[in-house]
Amino acid sequence: MAKTNSKIDRRQFLKAGVSAVVSLAVVGSAAYYFKDKSSLIEQGYLRPPGSRAEKDFLFSCIKCGLCVQICPVRAIKLADWDDGLSYGTPFIDPNVQACDFSCDAIQCAETCPTAAIDFQIFKEAGNKAVAPLFEKYPDGRFPKDINPFEVQITAMKRADKIGEAEIPNPEQCLAYNGHGYKGTLGHGNKGKLRPPGQTERVRIEETQVNREICDLCVIYCPLGEEAIELNKIEEGKFLPKVKDGCVGCGVCQMVCPTNPVSIIVKPVDKEPRFS
Ligand code: SF4
Ligand code: SF4
Ligand code: SF4
Known part of the structure; x- marks a missing residue:
């Protein structure tokens, strides 16, 4: 009887030991993860133009990667698994490849399905810039030195500071x-x-x-x-x-x-x- 009890005790002891080690590992990883998460939110990434404030961005980006695919100069990368809460979210590393706006229509913002990168601000800026031209030249016959498309693109470039x-x-x-x-x-x-x-x-x-x-x-x-x-x-x-x-x-x-x-x-x- 005493032998059986000691077996149970040993098994229980081993079980408790394993649980403790697993719990410590889970708590440790969570602590590391959340430490990492908060430091990333503070530090911030250079997000694509039109991106919302960092916390809003993290909650609204669904990590679909459409912005990555649409950018013609491949300026947008996705954060890696060790980037904590930012995992899978898009960012720009200008040391390698900047956003040169050569897509001409802020296409990353235009393509984002959740408006985590928001095209609305560019649309408004573009419309605002071109509207006075149509007021002045209602028939759309602009002088040769005015290209309304260029005017609109310039306004769109200025519309957001990343x-x-x-x-x-x-x-x-x-x-x-x-x-x-x-x-x-x-x-x-x-x-x-x-x-x-x-x-x-x-x-x-x-x-x-x-x-x-x-x-x-x-x-x-x-x-x-x-x-x-x-x-x-x-x-x-x-x-x-x-x-x-x-x-x-x-x-x-x-x-x-x-x-x-x-x-x-x-x-x-x-x-x-x-x-
Ligand atoms: S604005 Fe155009 S060039 Fe810049 S990151 Fe977005 S898709 Fe790429
Ligand atoms: S590119 Fe500009 S910042 Fe760089 S060395 Fe030349 S002047 Fe200086
Ligand atoms: S807009 Fe600012 S970040 Fe872009 S090239 Fe000019 S100085 Fe550099």
Whole structure:
């Protein structure tokens, strides 16, 4: 009898031990997961243009990947399994491939089935920009220098700010040191880009440039001088200045030739639409 009891005791002891180990593992993983989750919400990803505030975004994105498929320059990636609550959600890494707007219609937002990336803001901005033209030229015969489609696309580009460029270490920037740049665009990364004013996309690692003073981040910015300009600091020294019109597309970071890059884009906090 005593022998049977001791067997039961041992079995119960082993069972209790296994349960304790499993519970600890579950609690540990959950703690890690939620620690990771909160830090990711704080840190934020550079989300595609039109994306809602981070918490709204996490709850409304169904991780279908349609935005990934539609982007012609493959700017959008999906977060990996070790990215906690963000797993499967889309983000842009401008160090590799920026959003260059060459889809022309903010197609990632247009295709999102849940409006986690919201096309409405672009639609409103586009309509608002073009409406005065139709008021002025009701028959639709615009002067040759006005292309209503271009006007609309420009307004759409400006409609949402996903991030903002900054130059964390000016002494790293070629222009700040009075240096030019001759070579290929970018810092060894591969990516595609439709340069401002051109109709075709180029591969950045195949695009040769030669600038007396480096200003690549300025001349390739899709928003132009309303977003960034090169300022003279002192004789022979220059520094790009990021302005309010910067929307955080990341093109400047993608084309910057220094390694590590001298200009980086950080996501901006947005106002949640749902409480
Ligand atoms: S707006 Fe940018 S990220 Fe979205 S589909 Fe167009 S190029 Fe890609
Ligand atoms: S400065 Fe221009 S290229 Fe750089 S993130 Fe802003 S809008 Fe994009
Ligand atoms: S592209 Fe890079 S190195 Fe050149 S001016 Fe801009 S930040 Fe400086």
